[in-house]
Amino acid sequence: MTAPDGRDRISNWNLPNAITILRIVMAPIFFWLLLADGGADGPMRWWAAVIFIVAISTDWVDGQIARSRGLVTDLGKLLDPIADKLLTSGALVCLSILGELWWWVTILIVVREVGITVWRFVELGRGTVVPASSGGKAKTFAQAIAISLFLTPLWTLVGDWILWVNWAAMAVALALTVWSGLLYVRDAIRLAREHRAEPR
Numbered sequence: 001m002t003a004p005d006g007r008d009r010i011s012n013w014n015l016p017n018a019i020t021i022l023r024i025v026m027a028p029i030f031f032w033l034l035l036a037d038g039g040a041d042g043p044m045r046w047w048a049a050v051i052f053i054v055a056i057s058t059d060w061v062d063g064q065i066a067r068s069r070g071l072v073t074d075l076g077k078l079l080d081p082i083a084d085k086l087l088t089s090g091a092l093v094c095l096s097i098l099g100e101l102w103w104w105v106t107i108l109i110v111v112r113e114v115g116i117t118v119w120r121f122v123e124l125g126r127g128t129v130v131p132a133s134s135g136g137k138a139k140t141f142a143q144a145i146a147i148s149l150f151l152t153p154l155w156t157l158v159g160d161w162i163l164w165v166n167w168a169a170m171a172v173a174l175a176l177t178v179w180s181g182l183l184y185v186r187d188a189i190r191l192a193r194e195h196r197a198e199p200r
């Protein structure tokens, strides 16, 4: 399809966006598996961990395919962070419900993720698409590692010392979440000033 400016328009119905939607579909299956056995470390917990790891890994896959095949779309730029946040924030909420993670950690991260998403939609309404920053990508990677560690009952295999590793990984994820969030706040202030300076 060709846009009015003569350039080829990329269809939103492409492989990277389909993978992103698959990630969204996998999220409720993962939540159910994690919550269904009430925090036990049996087979359902292992399955929940596997599904989370597979689903969050598709974040890297869809990005790679989109860039290498020239299939980057505005829909993808919006949908990709939402799919990540659904999985990661949902996982944190489930872990807090199960009493395995302090609520204040979950709330801090979820408020940051929801806040950035709301801001993305506000900017979209003004005609600006805000893609994920490198800090945001590093934050998602750190969250994925920390959540995968929390989900996988490795303590049943190697002993309780692994819990220290889990908490250290969560601390790094939390720090990157706050840091990258503050950088977005700085960008939001700059963009708001630019919008105000635009002729009406």
Ligand SMILES: O=P(O)(O)OC[C@H](O)CO
Pocket: 059, 080, 081, 084, 085, 116, 131, 132, 133, 135, 136, 137, 139, 140, 180
């Ligand atoms: O921090 P955000 O909102 O830019 O999210 C980053 C994405 O999850 C990276 O895939």
